[in-house]
Amino acid sequence: MVQGxxxxxxxxxxxxxxxxxxxxxxxxxxxxxxxxxxxxxLNRTGKSCRLRWVNYLHPGLKHGKMTSQEERLVLELHNKWxxxxxxxxxxxxxxxxxxxxxxxxxxxxxxxxxxxxGVNNSPSNSSSSNxxxxxxxxxxxxxxxxxxxxxxxxYDTGGSSDDHAAAAAAAAAAVIAxxxxxxxxxxxxxxxYDEKGFYSMDDIWKDIDLSEEKNMMIKPICPPIPSxxxxxxxxxxxxxxxxxxxxxxxxxxxxxxxxxxGKANLTG
DNA sequence: AAAGGTAACAACCGCCATATG
DNA sequence: CCATATGGCGGTTGTTACCTT
Numbered sequence: 244m245v246q247g248x249x250x251x252x253x254x255x256x257x258x259x260x261x262x263x264x265x266x267x268x269x270x271x272x273x274x275x276x277x278x279x280x281x282x283x284x285l286n287r288t289g290k291s292c293r294l295r296w297v298n299y300l301h302p303g304l305k306h307g308k309m310t311s312q313e314e315r316l317v318l319e320l321h322n323k324w325x326x327x328x329x330x331x332x333x334x335x336x337x338x339x340x341x342x343x344x345x346x347x348x349x350x351x352x353x354x355x356x357x358x359x360x361g362v363n364n365s366p367s368n369s370s371s372s373n374x375x376x377x378x379x380x381x382x383x384x385x386x387x388x389x390x391x392x393x394x395x396x397x398y399d400t401g402g403s404s405d406d407h408a409a410a411a412a413a414a415a416a417a418v419i420a421x422x423x424x425x426x427x428x429x430x431x432x433x434x435x436y437d438e439k440g441f442y443s444m445d446d447i448w449k450d451i452d453l454s455e456e457k458n459m460m461i462k463p464i465c466p467p468i469p470s471x472x473x474x475x476x477x478x479x480x481x482x483x484x485x486x487x488x489x490x491x492x493x494x495x496x497x498x499x500x501x502x503x504x505g506k507a508n509l510t511g
Numbered sequence: 512a513a514a515g516g517t518a519a520c521a522a523c524c525g526c527c528a529t530a531t532g
Numbered sequence: 533c534c535a536t537a538t539g540g541c542g543g544t545t546g547t548t549a550c551c552t553t
Binding site for chain 3 (some may be wrong): 254255276277289329340
């Protein structure tokens, strides 16, 4: 990857990239993707950054198997709205349109196969045919390919948890020094960076885990007590609560303008 | 134990809508 | 009002893990 006319990176995200992105989203909010893409030094398109954030890194996401209620809801809503994945996703807190889409695809394929079999073997068989009401365990086995300890098995080419701190530090350095420079350069001299400043994937997953366990329901928009976790500070599940009004979502994110001055609000 | 098939899911692509100059 | 940039959405593909034979 040459920096001058560097080609845009594609493919799986590394852990360093993830952390870098998380931190820059923390700093600049989750709207200005092109800007973030440039400023972060990630050789990714803004689009790619957004996708990664929305589908994977977002703190409010649930990572795991769909519950039977969710499955039922998906079926129900899809029946109602068709392939309006994003709309369906809004009704499923913590689930992304991509996830639901994937789920549906798999589900339908399975159903189609079952139906085929049913037709071939016993035409009167209706056990699996009603796709609207079959809320049974559709997702079998597998389902979750990475551990929340930050060591993803899926695709991951990323480094150890030491790299997290380095990447986090790189984010900080990059903010100050406005990069364009090689990421590796940004890591230099920043070893042992205190992870309290930025969060490693470990921490992030831990927090997500906790919040999931504590409440599958909705978090208050403003946490009563300042949390040590950055996403608690600026993230709430309002996004997932949004129904028809998601245009009005105003995430309260710390933001730093081009002069490096923090602002409280974000684009509306 | 190895091979093949399938499931799951991340990520990309193209199109469209909206925002901005 | 028009052109361009950016973001969002749905469809599709590619890769890996798991299961079955």
